[in-house]
Amino acid sequence: EPEVTQTPSHQVTQMGQEVILRCVPISNHLYFYWYRQILGQKVEFLVSFYNNEISEKSEIFDDQFSVERPDGSNFTLKIRSTKLEDSAMYFCASSEEDATNEKLFFGSGTQLSVL
Amino acid sequence: KQEVTQIPAALSVPEGENLVLNCSFTDSAIYNLQWFRQDPGKGLTSLLLIQSSQREQTSGRLNASLDKSSGRSTLYIAASQPGDSATYLCAVRSYHNDMRFGAGTRLTVKP
Numbered sequence: 193e194p195e196v197t198q199t200p201s202h203q204v205t206q207m208g209q210e211v212i213l214r215c216v217p218i219s220n221h222l223y224f225y226w227y228r229q230i231l232g233q234k235v236e237f238l239v240s241f242y243n244n245e246i247s248e249k250s251e252i253f254d255d256q257f258s259v260e261r262p263d264g265s266n267f268t269l270k271i272r273s274t275k276l277e278d279s280a281m282y283f284c285a286s287s288e289e290d291a292t293n294e295k296l297f298f299g300s301g302t303q304l305s306v307l
Numbered sequence: 308k309q310e311v312t313q314i315p316a317a318l319s320v321p322e323g324e325n326l327v328l329n330c331s332f333t334d335s336a337i338y339n340l341q342w343f344r345q346d347p348g349k350g351l352t353s354l355l356l357i358q359s360s361q362r363e364q365t366s367g368r369l370n371a372s373l374d375k376s377s378g379r380s381t382l383y384i385a386a387s388q389p390g391d392s393a394t395y396l397c398a399v400r401s402y403h404n405d406m407r408f409g410a411g412t413r414l415t416v417k418p
Contacts, residue, residue: 198350233410234311234408234410235351235396235398237407240405248405250405283351292338292339293338293339293358295341295353296351296353296406297353298351298352300349301349301350
């Protein structure tokens with residue numbers, strides 16, 4: 193069964209460093225998303241991406257965050273200067289059509305630890 | 308602002324029991340509601356998606372219902388098994404917000 197793949201599974205970084213989290217969505221999907229889950233808290237929406245541009249973003253997704261689809265298969269989340277509070281599990285998701293109609297398929301996540 | 312609440316926060320049942328997980332949401336202007344399963348250290352697995360025009364969806368031993376006007380959904384698990392042990396998340400896609408998740412119900416099914 194096709195799945196969303198995320199790398200790395202764990203990332204440890206120093207505060208102030210840049211990190212790039214990588215995702216390979218399901219191949220025929222057109223809509224891409226990033227979510228995060230701080231330990232013990234709810235899963236939170238960060239950003240959605242369609243047709244090579246951001247379609248929605250939350251208040252969490254500030255200027256320190258950016259997303260990119262550098263080629264036909266990868267979808268990345270960059271955090272420019274990490275803060276301690278960025279430590280969380282980051283999930284990539286994709287759907288064939290807009291999430292108003294379709295199931296979201298999630299990757300296994302990248303656990304980001306900022307020291 | 309959409310708020311999603313799940314009750315109970317944790318549930319422990321013996322194997323074979325039927326059980327119900329509850330989800331409530333504050334804004335009934337929704338596109339759909341989705342139930343997910345999350346295993347420790349793993350991603351989210353979609354279980355059932357109910358569109359706003361639907362009242363229930365079934366998959367195997369799982370049945371999810373939706374009462375949009377009262378802002379409630381239930382996930383019914385029949386004949387529970389130890390392999391059903393996981394955290395179950397409810398998520399609502401509403402007109403005015405992105406997808407909002409509940410905090411989850413942590414289910415333990417004891418052999």
